[in-house]
Structures are given as C-alpha cells and as structure tokens.
Amino acid sequence: MKDQKEILVTDSIQQFGGKLFGFIRKRVRNEEDAEDILQDVWYQLSNFANVADLENVGAWLYRVARNRVTDRYRKKTTDSLEDYVYENNEDENGLIKELLLLDDTNNPELELFKENFWDELMEALAELPEKQREVFIWNEIEDLTLQQIADNTGEKIKTIISRKGYAVKHLRTKLNHLYKELNL
Numbered sequence: 001m002k003d004q005k006e007i008l009v010t011d012s013i014q015q016f017g018g019k020l021f022g023f024i025r026k027r028v029r030n031e032e033d034a035e036d037i038l039q040d041v042w043y044q045l046s047n048f049a050n051v052a053d054l055e056n057v058g059a060w061l062y063r064v065a066r067n068r069v070t071d072r073y074r075k076k077t078t079d080s081l082e083d084y085v086y087e088n089n090e091d092e093n094g095l096i097k098e099l100l101l102l103d104d105t106n107n108p109e110l111e112l113f114k115e116n117f118w119d120e121l122m123e124a125l126a127e128l129p130e131k132q133r134e135v136f137i138w139n140e141i142e143d144l145t146l147q148q149i150a151d152n153t154g155e156k157i158k159t160i161i162s163r164k165g166y167a168v169k170h171l172r173t174k175l176n177h178l179y180k181e182l183n184l
Contacts, residue, residue, distance in 0.1 A: 009046050012057050020061055027069045027112060037068045070116065117178055124174035128167055135160055136167035 020041065025034040041064050045057075054060050125133050138144045146164060150157040 008057075009042075012045060012061065013042060016058055016061050020065055023062060024065050024069060027066075027115065028072065029112075033072060037065060037072060040068050041065050069112075117175075120175060120178060121171070124171050127174070128170055132163045132167040132170075135163040136171070139164055 017038075021034060021038050024037050024041075025031065028034050028037065041061060044064050045061065048054070125136065128136070135146075135149055138149050139146060144152070146160050147157060149155075150160045153160070
C-alpha cells in the first residue's frame, strides 16, 4: 500500500510539477515564495491518507495550491489591507469596488488580491442565470441605475430589482471568504 502511494505521489509530481509551479508563480511575488508553496502542496499530498481515493488529483492539487497562495497572501497583507479599510470608512460595496479599481501597481499584495478576486468573481458570475448576471454587471460595473436597466430591457423595475437581489445573494455566498480577508 505504501509503495502504491509513493508511486502515485511521484507520478503526480512528474505530471503536474511544472504546470503547478507556473500556476503558483503567477500568483506570488517571487520564485522563492512559489517554491515554498509548491513544497507545501507536495507535503500535503504525501500526507493525505487516501491519495488513491482522489478522483481528480490535478484538481485537488490546484485547489490546495490556490488555498496556500491565499493563506500566504492573507498572512503577509492583513495589516496593509486593514489600514486601507479603516482609512476609508465607506460602505462594503463602495470599498470593494474602489479597492478593485485602484491603480496601485507598486503594491504586489493588492495586485494579487485583485487578481484572485476578479478570478473568483468571474467564476461566480458565470454560475448565475444570464439575466441575473447581466443586471449585476450593468448596475455594479457599468454604473447603470436599476431604472435605466428596466427601461433598456423593457422589463418591470421589480423584476430587475429581484434579479439584482438574487445575484447579490449568490455572490455574497460565493465570495464571503474574500470579504472576510478584508475584515469587513
């Protein structure tokens, strides 16, 4: 049994090592951080009790890698993001929007957060029904009022409000962990 686990871990390292490192490297500041995270991913795999039971080893590896990147990012950036949150006493949506659109290329932690947030936001938006997704994007990203959306689509304002409400509820659930990172 132990030999089978070792073979599976070794095969996984050979099969996913390069691509996984590239995935991690794009999301961290430097190569040393990427190497540390990759080593942690391999350690997690080698300590996983039932590696043979994993249906999709690749998906599991990428999920662990993404979580480790997020953990590292959270540890290193909590103070700077908290400072930003407390300096800007805005409502939650205004803060997130301003933070995501802020052009601060000198802050690699903020860039990483923005990249992760946009990736997860797009994933969550893709899960919505088309009309809910459109209403959310038009209202929150393109700054159309709900009334303007209703006028443009010919739908009742209550329908538009309802769609936006469902979209927001879904996105809050899916992105809750990112809001917690900002200590909102």
